[in-house]
Amino acid sequence: xxxxxxxxxxxxxxxxxxxxxxxxxxxxxxxxxxxxxxxxxxxxxxxxxxxxxxxxxxxxxxxxxxxxxxxxxxxxxxxxxxxxxxxxxxxxxxxxxxxxxxxxxxxxxxxxxxxxxxxxxxxxxxxxxxxxxxxxxxxxxxxxxxxxxxxxxxxxxxxxxxxxxxxxxxxxxxxxxxxxxxxxxxxxxxxxxxxxxxxxxxxxxxxxxxxxxxxxxxxxxxxxxxxxxxxxxxxxxxxxxxxxxxxxxxxxxxxxxxxxxxxxxxxxxxxxxxxxxxxxxxxxxxxxxxxxxxxxxxxxxxxxxxxxxxxxxxxxxxxxxxxxxxxxxxxxxxxxxxxxxxxxxxxxxxxxxxxxxxxxxxxxxxxxxxxxxxxxxxxxxxxxxxxxxxxxxxxxxxxxxxxxxxxxxxxxxxx
Ligand code: AMP
Ligand code: MG
Numbered sequence: 001x002x003x004x005x006x007x008x009x010x011x012x013x014x015x016x017x018x019x020x021x022x023x024x025x026x027x028x029x030x031x032x033x034x035x036x037x038x039x040x041x042x043x044x045x046x047x048x049x050x051x052x053x054x055x056x057x058x059x060x061x062x063x064x065x066x067x068x069x070x071x072x073x074x075x076x077x078x079x080x081x082x083x084x085x086x087x088x089x090x091x092x093x094x095x096x097x098x099x100x101x102x103x104x105x106x107x108x109x110x111x112x113x114x115x116x117x118x119x120x121x122x123x124x125x126x127x128x129x130x131x132x133x134x135x136x137x138x139x140x141x142x143x144x145x146x147x148x149x150x151x152x153x154x155x156x157x158x159x160x161x162x163x164x165x166x167x168x169x170x171x172x173x174x175x176x177x178x179x180x181x182x183x184x185x186x187x188x189x190x191x192x193x194x195x196x197x198x199x200x201x202x203x204x205x206x207x208x209x210x211x212x213x214x215x216x217x218x219x220x221x222x223x224x225x226x227x228x229x230x231x232x233x234x235x236x237x238x239x240x241x242x243x244x245x246x247x248x249x250x251x252x253x254x255x256x257x258x259x260x261x262x263x264x265x266x267x268x269x270x271x272x273x274x275x276x277x278x279x280x281x282x283x284x285x286x287x288x289x290x291x292x293x294x295x296x297x298x299x300x301x302x303x304x305x306x307x308x309x310x311x312x313x314x315x316x317x318x319x320x321x322x323x324x325x326x327x328x329x330x331x332x333x334x335x336x337x338x339x340x341x342x343x344x345x346x347x348x349x350x351x352x353x354x355x356x357x358x359x360x361x362x363x364x365x366x367x368x369x370x371x372x373x374x375x376x377x378x379x380x381x382x383x384x385x386x387x388x389x390x391x392x393x394x395x396x397x398x399x400x401x402x403x404x405x406x407x408x409x410x411x412x413x414x415x
Contacts, residue, residue, distance in 0.1 A: 014280045014296075020358055023285045023320055027295045030281070030302045032254040032328040035185040041174060047165050047183035048226060048331050052157040056177035058149035063114040065090075066144045070105040070127055070134055071118035077140035083133050090115055105134050114145050121145060152176070162332035184329045187227045190249030191219045194260040194270055195308060196237045213385060214259035214313050218306065221317045222257070225325045226337055237267045243277070250301040255328075257321065260308030263292045270294075270305045278303065286399065287358040289382035290316040310385040315360055315394065318414065340412035345374040345393070350404050353397040362391035365413050374411060 015026065036050035065071065071090060076082055084105035088098035092111040100106050100117040108114070108121065119142055126138025152158055152175075159169060165183065173181055198212035199205050212234055219229035230253055235241050242261075249256045261270035262283075271294060274280050280296040290312040294305040304321050306313040322339040331337050345365050353359040363374040374395075378387045395403070396410040403409050 015282045017284045017286055018282045019286055020319060023282055023293075023295065024323060026282050027302075027304075027320065027324045028327055030297060032187045032302065032325075034328065034330050036182045037185045038180050039183050040180050041170060041178065044165050044173075044181045044183055045167060045170055046226060046337075047181075047186075048329050048336060049159060049161050049163045049165060049169075050182040050184050050330075051161045053159040053173060053176065053178060053181065054157045055152045055154055055175075057152075057175075058154050059152040059175055060146045060148055060150065062148050064092075064111050064146050065108045065114060065121050066110065066146050067121050067123050068109050069107075069124040069144070070122040070136070071100055071108040071115050072105045072120055072122055072136065072140050073100060073102065073118060074120040074140045074142060076103060077120070077122065077136045080137065082136045084136065086129070086132050086134055105136075119145075160332060160335065162330045163335040164331070164337045184226075184331075187254035187325070187328065188230055188252065189222045189227050189325075190253040190256045191215050191222065191229050191231045192235055192242075192245050192249060192256065192258045193232075194235045194237065194242060194258060196267070198234050198260075200234065213310055214306075214308065217310065217314060217385070218257055218259060218317060221314065221322070221339075222325075224339065225322055226329065227325060237261065237269055239269050239273055242269055242273055246273070246278075246298045246303070250299040253301065255325075256298060256301055256303040257317075258303065258305045259313050260306075262294050262305040262307055274298070274303070274305060285316075285320070286356060287315075287319075287360060288354040289360065290319075291357070293320065295320075307382075309382040311362075311382040311388055314385070314388050318394070318412070319360070338415065340394070340414050342396075343372055343393075343411055343413045344408050345372045345411045346408045347395075347403050347405060348373050348375040351376070351395055351397060351402065351409075353401040353403070354399065356399050358399060359397040359401075360394040360412075361397070362387045363393045363395050363411060364391045365393040365411060371408075372413075 087104045087106050089107040090097045090112040091109050097113050097115045098106055100115045106115045120140035121144035122136050122140045128135045193212055193215040197209050199209045201211045215231050219231045222229040235245050258270050261268045278298045280294050283294040292307045293316045306316050318339050365372055365374045378390045392414050394412045
C-alpha cells in the first residue's frame, strides 16, 4: 500500500461507490493520447481543432460597402435633394476605382471597395438618377461602410484549440485563408459486448436469448463523440475469450468500452477479470440508472466497464464516458463537442428520487413560454431503451431528493 501509479491523479487503488464527480475526477487522471492530423477544409466539419488558428488576412480586407448604392461625401448630402455628379462605378472585385471629390458620387455595389474621398454610402433605394447625375433623397451613412479589420486583424487567433469545427467555424477558417486545418486525430475505441444470452440482430433467436443492442448503441455514441468505434464480435460469458478480446483491444485501440458483466452476479466476468488481472480505479457510481460501472486500465489502455442494461449503458456513456472523451481530445468545455447541455426545468409531474444516489430519470424537455418544462411518458426501467428514444433529457435529482409538481430542477438536455 502507499504506492501510487505515476499517471497524474490515477490511483492504482480501487474506490467503491463513488459520486459521479469523483468518478469523472478519477477517470480524468488517465487520458488517451492526443494526436493531430491535417485535413482539407471540406473534410474537417465536426472535428476538434488541434491548435489555435491564426488569421492570414484582415477581415474585411479593405473598406467596402455594406449596400448597393452610392459612395459619397457625407458633407455633400446634408440637405435633402442634393444633386451629385456621377464619376463611375465600384464593383465587387474592382481594381480601378474612381476618386470621389466634392459634389461627386460613385455608384457602388455590396462588397465593392469604397472610393478614396468618399466617407458614406447612400442606399440605391434613396436615390434617383438622371443622365450623369444622381439626386440623393435619403441619409448618407458612414455606418454603411464595413471598415478594414473591423471583424479580424491579420495575426489574430479567433478560433482556439479544442473548438468544434461547426459549419460557421469552417467558413471562418476559409475567410482567414486556410485551405487545410490541424485537427485532433479520431481515437479508436473498442466496443465489446459480453453475455451468453445475446444474439446479433438479424440472426435467429434461440430460447431465452435476446437481440444484442448495446454494442450498436455504444458504437453510435462513440461515433457521435468524434471517435472511431471498433465493434468486436460478441463475447460469451467465458473468461478466456474475454481476456483475448481485451488483449486485442488494448493492442489496437486507444480505449476500451465493455458492456455487461460488471455487477455482483456469478457470471459478471468483466468485473472479475479486471479485479484479478487488470487495474480497477473505481467500481460503482452512486447514481441511478447506471450504478455498476467500473473504470481502470487493461495493459495500460483505459477501460470503461459499462452495465449491460441498455439505458444504464447509454446514461453512463453520456455523463461519464463522453466528458472523458472530450477531455482526452482537448475539447473546449464551451466550444467543443458534448452530448448534453445542463439546464433548469420545471417539472409538470412529481419525480421520485433515489436513496443515496443521483437520480437520472428520462424526461421530455420543451420550451413553454419563458421557461423549460419537463414531463415523463414511458416506463422508466433501465432495460427499456425506448425510454431514451421517447425522451430528450435526464433529471439530475440529488441523492435522497424527490421533486413535486411545479418544482424547478437541474437536468441534462441531450443534444
Ligand atoms: P449484465 O450487466 O451483464 O448483468 O446485464 C444486465 C442486463 O442487460 C441483462 O438483462 C442483460 O441481458 C442485458 N444486456 C447485457 N448486455 C446487453 C447487450 N449487449 N445488449 C442488450 N442487452 C444487454
Ligand atoms: Mg451478463
